[in-house]
Amino acid sequence: MDRKTIMSILKELKTTLDITDHIRLELRPMKTKAASISLKWKTIRINKFLTSNLDEEAMKYLILHELAHLKLNTTHHTNELYNLIYAVIDKNDVEKFETEILAKLIELSNKRNKRIINRATF
Numbered sequence: 001m002d003r004k005t006i007m008s009i010l011k012e013l014k015t016t017l018d019i020t021d022h023i024r025l026e027l028r029p030m031k032t033k034a035a036s037i038s039l040k041w042k043t044i045r046i047n048k049f050l051t052s053n054l055d056e057e058a059m060k061y062l063i064l065h066e067l068a069h070l071k072l073n074t075t076h077h078t079n080e081l082y083n084l085i086y087a088v089i090d091k092n093d094v095e096k097f098e099t100e101i102l103a104k105l106i107e108l109s110n111k112r113n114k115r116i117i118n119r120a121t122f
Contacts, residue, residue: 001051001059003027009060010044010067016088017064017071027051031109034101037066039073053104061097064088 003025010025024041027048035046044066046059054062068084069075085094 001054001056005056006046006051006059006063009056009063013060013064013067013088017067017084019067019071021070023067023070031112032105034105035062035066037069037075039070039075042070044070047105049108050101050104053108054101057093058097058100061085061089061094062101 006027007025010023014020014023021042024043026043026045028045029049030036030045030047033047034050035044037044044063046062050062051059064085068081071084072078072081074081082094089097
């Protein structure tokens with residue numbers, strides 16, 4: 001998925017959540033995280049290795065999750081956070097997307113570990 005598509009999803013979800021602040025988006029390599037947010041700098045960081053491995057709906061969930069943190073001004077995973085997410089995406093779909101994202105992170109980690117092992121093999 002390209003940056004333009006991701007920015008389009010971000011714009012759509014900002015409107016859905018009534019967020020008017022400018023939000024920066026960074027695509028960064030991350031070893032263990034799918035995404036994160038800086039509440040202070042209003043910056044969403046997405047694992048760049050996932051951008052080509054997730055479909056649009058899973059990416060939408062990932063961005064929504066980070067925007068919900070921003071909207072509620074918390075990094076904690078509270079009931080209020082999930083209730084906000086569930087107001088946009090059905091709970092069963094959230095569980096499906098979280099499972100899909102975790103599976104992709106594990107797959108990427110396994111590939112990275114295989115490359116490290118192959119380099120270390122004499």
